Amino acid sequence: MNAAPPPATAARLDTVETSPLRDILALASRSDVVSFAGGLPDPALFDHEGLRTAVDQVLTHAPRRAFQYSRTEGDPALRAAIAARLDRRGLPTAPDDLLITTGSQQALALATTALLEPGDTVLVENPSYLAALQCFRLAGARVVPLPTCGGECDPAVLTEVVRRERPKLLYVIPNFQNPTGSTMSARLRQEVARNAAAHGLWIVEDDPYGELRYRGDPVPAIAAHPGAEDRTIVLGSFSKILAPGLRVGWLRAPRGARRALTVAKQVADLHTSTLDQAIVGAYLAGGRMEGHIAGLRQAYGARLAAMVAGLPEALPEGSTWNEPEGGMFLWVRLPEGMDAAATLPSAMRRNVAYVPGASFFTDSPVPASMRLTFTTHAQDEIAEGLARLGTVLRQSPHDRDMPAAAQPTAGSPGRRPR
Ligand SMILES: Cc1ncc(COP(=O)(O)O)c(C=O)c1O
Structure with a gap:
């Protein structure tokens, strides 16, 4: 029997793009990657x-x-x-x-x-x-x-x-x-x-x-x-x-x-x-919620402080960023002319992930922006991730495209953060 193909899926779904974050998050979940990408709580801090x-x-x-x-x-x-x-x-x-x-x-x-x-x-x-x-x-x-x-x-x-x-x-x-x-x-x-x-x-x-x-x-x-x-x-x-x-x-x-x-x-x-x-x-x-949240505030607050302390060294001259009062994210603007989406593949080769900010705009995306999550990793891993990020962002575009093996490594070799 010659089967007729099934009808098309609903057209309204064709107009909605799948989230560009999905691919980044899949890569960033590898255990050797320091991920500043997803809005993930640290599972080690679950109660x-x-x-x-x-x-x-x-x-x-x-x-x-x-x-x-x-x-x-x-x-x-x-x-x-x-x-x-x-x-x-x-x-x-x-x-x-x-x-x-x-x-x-x-x-x-x-x-x-x-x-x-x-x-x-x-x-x-x-x-x-x-x-x-x-x-x-x-x-x-x-x-x-x-x-x-x-x-x-x-x-x-x-x-x-x-x-x-x-x-x-x-x-x-x-x-x-x-x-x-x-x-x-x-x-x-x-x-x-x-x-x-x-x-x-x-x-x-x-x-x-x-x-x-x-x-x-x-x-x-x-x-x-x-x-x-x-x-x-x-x-x-x-x-x-x-x-x-x-x-x-x-x-x-x-x-x-x-x-x-x-x-x-x-x-x-x-x-x-x-x-x-x-x-x-x-x-x-059980009455543990408020104490648990107080613990999260303390841990995540310290991580935010660690990230803010490490950014001047990691980001190229002329970058700006905010210091949020809470939450999970920090927003960076790289110097004019840089493109956070273009540098992401080199960052991933260096085992550090973030989300290019352009994905979040409805209009007039800013290519030089990026979102960094500070909650997923402890302070030492944040420092390691920022060292890797610094190596990538401070390179010339030509060096960035070289395979990571041919480049000097950032941070202590052999460390494998979660
Ligand atoms: C602003 C905002 N709203 C809603 C959600 C959805 O969260 P959930 O469905 O896990 O409660 C998120 C998740 O990251 C978020 O950032």
Whole structure:
């Protein structure tokens, strides 16, 4: 029989590029590579003992419940525990305001499904989180970058862009942004809330890093500002503070969006894994979370300091970088004329990885920019990685293209960092 070929896959997926980070991350996962590339927590810092206790408790005391179907909105005890944590962080929250999601990535997908029609305009920071941009594009949205003037967007420019572009949604990562590591000022947060209320738009406030603050004072959430209460969806996650493999996140939604979000969640996966929710619930009930986060802050803060201390030696003259107050990322600008994507293959040959910044822009990419993650490795490995990076970036383009074996080595030969 002459079989007809299967029909084409959905055309809307053809317009969304696969993440260029995937290939880099696959290479960077080799054990001999110092990776400044992925937004990966250090697995050595997972609370192995606390997680084992939580898993044991669930399997011993609640196996029937933990392996059964459960409610779309999520486990009531877990919702209550998250609401109490948000309350303590200055964002008054009731358990019913929350929907447990399969990572905050799903929360982003649900907000997109619930709020956007094809052709709607979404305003984003530029650069921004790549998977969010993919999400909006897949929904057929028009993604418009928010102009930034050196640092963050001028509130007057924000108002002008909102008036001109008439966005339906504004997507921001106010704390320790991905990819730049920068934090939105209290003034701009207030202006975001004011503009959203004045011009009738939704805000998605994505906050997976907010609890990883190493210095300075927390800045109130956009959702806590007058005008933003009934139009802001806050996204949160246990990925960066507990374990990303659990895939447990949440969204905090105003009443007007809850029904649509719950229907979107039902369609997506009925509910987040009952077992994973139970493990996170038992972990929170065990009372170790705050101590664990304090430990992460101390460890990651020291790593950030080590990276900042090593950059002047590693980066070519004329480079600039920021010193984030928290999170996982630091943003570098190499001297004008350099291209971080072009130097990446030589860096990989030297067993050090980073992400070229150009990948994160919706518009006017900056080839000389790069994102460096400082959380994945301990200080000595960061120093080793920066030594390798320095060798690559300070070479002439001609030397860079030579095989690594023909070049002088950086750092101590034979060391094999994780
Ligand atoms: C800004 C931002 N939002 C959302 C996510 C998704 O995280 P998860 O789905 O693991 O909660 C990430 C992951 O790196 C992120 O950087």
